[in-house]
Amino acid sequence: MNEGKRSGDRLERVVAEARRQAEQRERGYRAKALRMYPWVCGRCAREFTRENLSELTVHHRDHDHDNNPPDGSNWELLCVYCHDNEHARHVDHVRGAGYGSESTGDTGDEATHRPFAGLDSLLKGRD
Numbered sequence: 865m866n867e868g869k870r871s872g873d874r875l876e877r878v879v880a881e882a883r884r885q886a887e888q889r890e891r892g893y894r895a896k897a898l899r900m901y902p903w904v905c906g907r908c909a910r911e912f913t914r915e916n917l918s919e920l921t922v923h924h925r926d927h928d929h930d931n932n933p934p935d936g937s938n939w940e941l942l943c944v945y946c947h948d949n950e951h952a953r954h955v956d957h958v959r960g961a962g963y964g965s966e967s968t969g970d971t972g973d974e975a976t977h978r979p980f981a982g983l984d985s986l987l988k989g990r991d
Contacts, residue, residue, distance in 0.1 A: 907946035
């Protein structure tokens with residue numbers, strides 16, 4: 865029991881430290897981006913004020929959160945809705961399921977559960 869608790873405590877510390885570092889990194893580039901750019905979503909053009917500024921996010925154009933050039937050329941401000949949409953589109957594109965792209969159909973998400981396996985044998989004697 866103690867070993868499990870120690871393992872859980874260690875995991876909690878590692879996760880907490882990773883979150884702290886991510887928040888610290890984000891505060892740096894977020895603050896810079898908010899000083900550099902107008903508080904307007906780059907997609908839907910929604911305007912933001914101090915009251916709702918938490919709904920405006922910094923999007924990395926190349927999807928690399930460690931690529932933060934001082935001139936802000938890898939950033940754009942997006943509202944949370946447009947930001948979620950952009951990331952969903954990126955995932956679709958990476959998987960090859962984006963609009964206008966030819967997909968091989970292999971997304972790597974093949975189902976392993978077969979809910980109707982053996983159903984035909986169960987139904988044969990019912991006629």
